[in-house]
Amino acid sequence: MAERRPLPPGSTIGILGGGQLGRMLAIAAARLGLRVHVYDPGAAPPAAEVCHAHTRAAFDDAAALGGFAAAVDVVTFEFENVPAATAAALAGKAPVHPPERALAVSQDRATEKGFMAELGIATAPWQAVDSLEDLRAAIARIGTPAVLKTRRLGYDGKGQARISAPEEAAGAWAAIGESPAVLEGFVAFDAEISVIAARGADGAIAAYDPGMNLHDGGILRRTTVPAPVPRGVAQEAVLTTGRILNALDYVGVIGVEFFVAGRQLLVNEFAPRVHNSGHWTIEACVIDQFAQHIRAVAGWPLGDGSRHSDAVMENLIGDEADRWEALAGDGCGLHLYGKAETRPGRKMGHLTRISPKS
Amino acid sequence: MAERRPLPPGSTIGILGGGQLGRMLAIAAARLGLRVHVYDPGAAPPAAEVCHAHTRAAFDDAAALGGFAAAVDVVTFEFENVPAATAAALAGKAPVHPPERALAVSQDRATEKGFMAELGIATAPWQAVDSLEDLRAAIARIGTPAVLKTRRLGYDGKGQARISAPEEAAGAWAAIGESPAVLEGFVAFDAEISVIAARGADGAIAAYDPGMNLHDGGILRRTTVPAPVPRGVAQEAVLTTGRILNALDYVGVIGVEFFVAGRQLLVNEFAPRVHNSGHWTIEACVIDQFAQHIRAVAGWPLGDGSRHSDAVMENLIGDEADRWEALAGDGCGLHLYGKAETRPGRKMGHLTRISPKS
Numbered sequence: 001m002a003e004r005r006p007l008p009p010g011s012t013i014g015i016l017g018g019g020q021l022g023r024m025l026a027i028a029a030a031r032l033g034l035r036v037h038v039y040d041p042g043a044a045p046p047a048a049e050v051c052h053a054h055t056r057a058a059f060d061d062a063a064a065l066g067g068f069a070a071a072v073d074v075v076t077f078e079f080e081n082v083p084a085a086t087a088a089a090l091a092g093k094a095p096v097h098p099p100e101r102a103l104a105v106s107q108d109r110a111t112e113k114g115f116m117a118e119l120g121i122a123t124a125p126w127q128a129v130d131s132l133e134d135l136r137a138a139i140a141r142i143g144t145p146a147v148l149k150t151r152r153l154g155y156d157g158k159g160q161a162r163i164s165a166p167e168e169a170a171g172a173w174a175a176i177g178e179s180p181a182v183l184e185g186f187v188a189f190d191a192e193i194s195v196i197a198a199r200g201a202d203g204a205i206a207a208y209d210p211g212m213n214l215h216d217g218g219i220l221r222r223t224t225v226p227a228p229v230p231r232g233v234a235q236e237a238v239l240t241t242g243r244i245l246n247a248l249d250y251v252g253v254i255g256v257e258f259f260v261a262g263r264q265l266l267v268n269e270f271a272p273r274v275h276n277s278g279h280w281t282i283e284a285c286v287i288d289q290f291a292q293h294i295r296a297v298a299g300w301p302l303g304d305g306s307r308h309s310d311a312v313m314e315n316l317i318g319d320e321a322d323r324w325e326a327l328a329g330d331g332c333g334l335h336l337y338g339k340a341e342t343r344p345g346r347k348m349g350h351l352t353r354i355s356p357k358s
Numbered sequence: 359m360a361e362r363r364p365l366p367p368g369s370t371i372g373i374l375g376g377g378q379l380g381r382m383l384a385i386a387a388a389r390l391g392l393r394v395h396v397y398d399p400g401a402a403p404p405a406a407e408v409c410h411a412h413t414r415a416a417f418d419d420a421a422a423l424g425g426f427a428a429a430v431d432v433v434t435f436e437f438e439n440v441p442a443a444t445a446a447a448l449a450g451k452a453p454v455h456p457p458e459r460a461l462a463v464s465q466d467r468a469t470e471k472g473f474m475a476e477l478g479i480a481t482a483p484w485q486a487v488d489s490l491e492d493l494r495a496a497i498a499r500i501g502t503p504a505v506l507k508t509r510r511l512g513y514d515g516k517g518q519a520r521i522s523a524p525e526e527a528a529g530a531w532a533a534i535g536e537s538p539a540v541l542e543g544f545v546a547f548d549a550e551i552s553v554i555a556a557r558g559a560d561g562a563i564a565a566y567d568p569g570m571n572l573h574d575g576g577i578l579r580r581t582t583v584p585a586p587v588p589r590g591v592a593q594e595a596v597l598t599t600g601r602i603l604n605a606l607d608y609v610g611v612i613g614v615e616f617f618v619a620g621r622q623l624l625v626n627e628f629a630p631r632v633h634n635s636g637h638w639t640i641e642a643c644v645i646d647q648f649a650q651h652i653r654a655v656a657g658w659p660l661g662d663g664s665r666h667s668d669a670v671m672e673n674l675i676g677d678e679a680d681r682w683e684a685l686a687g688d689g690c691g692l693h694l695y696g697k698a699e700t701r702p703g704r705k706m707g708h709l710t711r712i713s714p715k716s
Contacts, residue, residue, distance in 0.1 A: 006683055009694045027385050030408045033682070033694025033707065049410045050388045286641050286691045286712060301687035308712060309666055324391070325364055329659035333644045336367045336391025349391065354644060354666060 006201075006299040007073050009033030013294060014072030014094065016086065018045030018054065020337035020347065021078035021274050024282075026051045028290035034298060039068050046338045047078075062089040069093035076252060076297045080106045080272050081153055097201075097251040097297040102272035105248070109151045109182045112269060119247055121240055122266045124259070125185035132173045138183040139166050145186035148172045150179040160218065162186075187266060189259035193227040195237050196278035198253045198292040198302050199245040206292065206305040207238045208285065211313075213257070213277050219345060223277045223313045225284065226358065229260050236265050244270060253278070253293035276347070280311035283333040283352040309354035321348035364559075364657040365431050367391030371652060372430030372452065374444065376403030376412065378695040378705060379436035379632050382640075384409045386648035392656060397426050404696045405436075420447040427451035434610060434655045438464045438630050439511055455559075455609040455655040460630035463606070467509045467540045470627060477605055479598055480624045482617070483543035490531045496541040497524050503544035506530045508537040518576065520544075545624060547617035551585040553595050554636035556611045556650040556660050557603040564650065564663040565596045566643065569671075571615070571635050577703060581635045581671045583642065584716065587618050594623050602628060611636070611651035634705070638669035641691040641710040667712035679706035 007013075013029050015022045018040030026036040026047050036051040041058050048054040053071070057064030060083060069075060069089075075096045080103060087100050105115045110128045117123070127138035129148065139146060144166060150159035159179070161172035192215065197207035212227035213220055227234060241256045244267075255275025257268040278289035287295075287303025295302055316327075319342055327334050336349040365371075371387050373380045376398030384394040384405050394409040399416050406412040411429070415422030418441060427433060427447075433454045438461060445458050463473045468486045475481070485496035487506065497504060502524060508517035517537070519530035550573065555565035570585035571578055585592060599614045602625075613633025615626040636647035645653075645661025653660050674685075677700055685692050694707040 006686075009679075009682055010696070010698065023388070027388060027408070030381070030385060030696065031693050032686075033696045035407060035696070049393060050385070050408045052407045283644050286689070286710075295686065300683070304689055306689070308714075321367075324367055325658070328364075328390075328653065331644070331662055331664070335389050338368070338388065338391045338393070340368065352644075356666075 007034070010035065011073040011298065012037050012052065012071065013298065014039060014068055014075040015047065015051075015078060016040075016059070016075065016082055017078035018042060018047035018051075019078055020046050020339075022047035023050055023337060024279075024290045024335075025076075025078060025274065025293060028288065029294045032291065032294060032298075032300070034294060037068065037072050039065070044340065049338060059083050059086045065089040066093060074297050076293070078273055098254070098272045099249060099251065102248045102250055102254070106270055106272050107152055109149055109269070110180075111151075113182065115247075116267050119243055121243065122264070124187045124266055124268070126182050129181045129183050132170060132178075135169050135173050135181075135183060136166070139163065139169055142183055142185040147184045147186060148176055148181050149184060150176050150181050152180070187259045187261060189261045189266075191227065191229060191260045192257060192268070193229060193234075193237060193260055194223070194255055194257045194275065194277040195241040196253060196255050196275055196281065196289050197238070197241045197245060197305070198289075198296045199250045200296050200302045201251050201299040203246075204302055205242050205245055206302040207241060208278065208281055208289070208305045209307055210234045210237050210258075211277055211280060211311075217345070219317060219347075220276050220315055221317075222315070223280055223311075225280050225307065225311045230263065233260055233263060233265055240265065240267065252296045253289050276315065276350075277313075279335070279350050280313040280352050281307075282335075283354050284309040284311040308357065310356065310358050311352055311354045313350055313352045315347055316349040316351065318342060318344045318346055318348065324349075327351055365392070368393065369431040369656065370395050370410065370429065371656065372397060372426055372433040373405065373409075373436060374398075374417070374433065374440055375436035376400060376405035376409075377436060378404050378697075380405035381408055381695060382637075382648045382693075383434075383436060383632065383651060386646065387652045390649065390652060390656075390658075392652060395426065395430050397423070402698065407696060417441050417444045423447040424451060432655050434651070436631055456612070456630045457607060457609065460606045460608055460612070464628055464630050465510055467507055467627070468538075471540065473605075474625050477601055479601065480622070482545045482624055482626075484540050487539045487541050490528060490536075493527050493531050493539075493541060494524070497521065497527055500541055500543040505542045505544060506534055506539050507542060508534050508539050510538070545617045545619060547619045547624075549585065549587060549618045550615060550626070551587060551592075551595060551618055552581070552613055552615045552633065552635040553599040554611060554613050554633055554639065554647050555596070555599045555603060555663070556647075556654045557608045558654050558660045559609050559657040561604075562660055563600050563603055564660040565599060566636065566639055566647065566663045567665055568592045568595050568616075569635055569638060569669075575703070577675060577705075578634045578673055579675075580673070581638055581669075583638050583665070583669045588621065591618055591621060591623055598623065598625065610654045611647050634673065634708075635671075637693070637708050638671040638710050639665075640693075641712050642667040642669040665715065667714060668716050669710055669712045671708055671710045673705055674707040674709065676700060676702045676704055676706065682707075685709055
C-alpha cells in the first residue's frame with residue numbers, strides 16, 4: 001500500500017462489478033497489455049466475456065474476496081455502492097483505488113453535502129431528514145419546490161420524491177420508505193453538466209471538457225460536448241472537480257455532476273468511478289475515460305484529456321437497442337453491452353456521434 | 359451458407375488465430391455486443407484474454423475444428439496462411455469469411471500475380487521459378503536487381519533473397535531453401551502505400567484513405583496517413599482495391615500493398631485480413647478496421663471509412679515495448695498485445711499519434 005512503481009504490462013487489475021462499465025474498463029486494460037479479473041455475483045456479467053478471470057461470488061463473501069485480492073495487483077470498482085463489508089474484507093490485502101473515503105462520502109448524500117460545504121463548494125440548499133418532523137422543519141426552512149432523496153443507495157432517479165407544497169410531506173416521506181434522507185431545495189437550473197476527470201498516483205490531474213447532460217425519468221439520455229456554457233463556468237467546474245479529487249487524495253476517474261444557473265455552479269453529486277456521461281471520450285479522445293482510469297489505478301502516467309472532436313452520446317435504454325441494425329448503418333460509434341435480457345429502463349448500449357471540434 | 363440476415367447481438371464470431379489481430383478483432387466484436395470464440399493452438403494467446411471461449415487445438419485437428427464450427431455462427435481468421443486442411447474441415451459446417459478463394463490466391467505469390475494479371479492490374483515484372491534453371495532464365499528475362507520470393511508462407515521479409523547480379527542466382531536459390539518461388543523485378547518505387555478496405559455481405563465497399571508504409575528488414579515500422587501521393591494515385595489505389603474485392607466476392611477487410619513509382623501504381627501483395635498498416639484507424643476513425651471486419655463477417659452494415667484525423671502509427675518491435683512507461687506518458691494511443699515473451703523482431707505493440715486532418 002506504500003508508494004509503488006507503475007504496474008508493468010501483464011499485471012492484473014481486479015474490478016468489483018462486471019456490468020458495462022467493468023466491460024469497457026476491461027477492454028481499456030487489455031489494450032494496455034494489462035489483465036483483468038472481474039468479481040461479480042452474476043453468472044455471465046457483461047465484463048466476463050472480455051477478461052482474463054471472473055470470480056463469481058457475493059460481495060459479502062469474505063473468503064472469495066480474500067482470494068480475489070490475492071490474485072490481483074490492484075482493486076478498483078465500477079459502482080459506488082460497494083458495501084462497507086466488501087471494502088473491509090479487501091483492506092490490507094490489495095491496494096484499492098479510488099480510496100475508501102471517496103466511497104464513504106459518495107454513498108451518503110448528507111456526508112457528501114457536508115464534504116462539499118467543508119471545501120466551500122456550493123450545493124443546493126439542503127437539510128438532513130430522519131423523520132417526518134425533520135422533513136416538515138426542513139420544508140419550512142428550505143421551502144418548496146424541493147426534492148426528498150434517500151441518503152443512501154439512490155441512483156437513476158430511484159429513492160427520490162418531489163415536493164411541490166408543504167402538505168405533500170407525509171406522502172413523500174412514505175414514498176421513499178421513511179429512510180434517512182436529505183431534503184434539497186429545487187434549483188431552477190439552466191443546464192446540468194458533468195466533469196469527468198482523473199487523478200494519478202502522482203497527484204497529477206487530467207480533466208475532460210464538461211458535457212451537458214439531459215436526463216429523463218432520472219436516467220441519463222444524452223451528453224453533448226462541449227457543454228454550451230460560458231467558458232468561465234466550464235473552467236470553474238473543472239477546477240472544482242480538481243479540488244474534490246485533491247481533498248479525497250483520489251486515484252482514478254471521477255464523475256462530478258453540476259447544476260448551472262446563470263453563472264452559478266452547484267455540485268449535485270459525484271460518482272467515484274467512470275461515468276456514463278464520459279462515454280463520449282471513447283470516440284472523441286485518444287485516451288478515453290476507461291484508459292485514463294486504468295492508467296491511474298495502475299500507477300501509469302495519465303493522458304491529458306485532449307478532445308479532437310465535438311461529441312453527442314445517446315444512451316440506448318430498454319428496447320431502444322433493438323434498433324441495432326439501423327443504428328449500425330448510421331456511421332456512429334455503436335456500443336452494445338452484451339446483456340442477455342432487455343428490461344425497461346435498463347442501459348443496453350449507447351452511441352456516439354462526433355463532429356469537427358467547434 | 360445462403361444469403362443470411364445480419365447476426366444479432368449475442369451471436370458468436372469464431373476467429374482462427376489468437377494473436378494481436380485476433381485480440382483487436384475480439385475487442386471490436388465485444389463493443390458491438392457480439393461474442394468471440396478463438397481457435398488457437400497456444401496456451402495463452404493474446405486474444406484468449408478478451409474473448410468468451412478459446413479452443414486450444416492444432417489447425418489440423420478436424421474434430422476440434424468441427425466442434426468449433428458448431429459452436430460459432432461465422433468463422434473468420436486473423437492470418438492468411440490458414441492451411442487448406444483447416445479450411446476443408448470447416449467447409450460446409452459454418453460460413454467462412456473472407457472466402458476460401460481469397461486465401462488460396464494470397465497464399466501463393468504466383469497465383470496472386472496471375473490473378474492480378476487477369477484483372478489487368480499492374481504488378482512488378484515476375485516469373486515463376488521451380489528450379490535454378492528457371493531462376494537463371496527469369497533473371498535473363500527480367501534482369502537485375504530482382505527479388506526471389508518463395509511462392510508460399512513468406513511474411514515479414516522471410517523467404518526472400520535479393521539478387522543484384524546474375525551470378526548470385528545459385529546463392530539466392532539456396533537461401534530460400536530451393537522452394538517454388540517467383541522472381542520479381544526490382545521496382546524503384548517512391549513509396550509503398552496500402553489500402554485497407556472492407557466489403558460487406560451486401561457487396562458494399564468502404565475504404566480507408568491510403569497510408570504510406572515504411573518497412574525495415576521486411577517488417578512494417580511506420581504507417582503515415584494520408585500517404586503523401588497525388589490525389590489521383592490514392593484514388594486509383596482505392597479503386598483497384600475495390601476491383602480485387604469484387605473479383606473475389608469478398609466479405610471482410612483486406613489490406614492491399616502497392617508500390618508507387620511516379621504516377622504508376624503496382625500491386626505488391628494483399629492480405630485477406632485486417633492489416634498492421636490499418637491499426638491507425640483505431641484512433642483516427644469512429645469505425646476502425648477491426649469493427650469494420652466484424653461488421654462485414656456478421657452481415658452488418660459497414661461504416662463509411664471516414665477519418666477525422668491524420669495519423670502516424672509506429673510498431674513496437676522486440677524490446678522497444680519495454681519503454682512502455684515513457685510511451686504511456688506521451689499522449690499517444692498506446693497498444694500492448696499482452697505477449698509474455700519478448701523476442702527480437704516480434705511485434706509487441708504499437709502506438710498511434712493523431713493530428714488535425716490536413
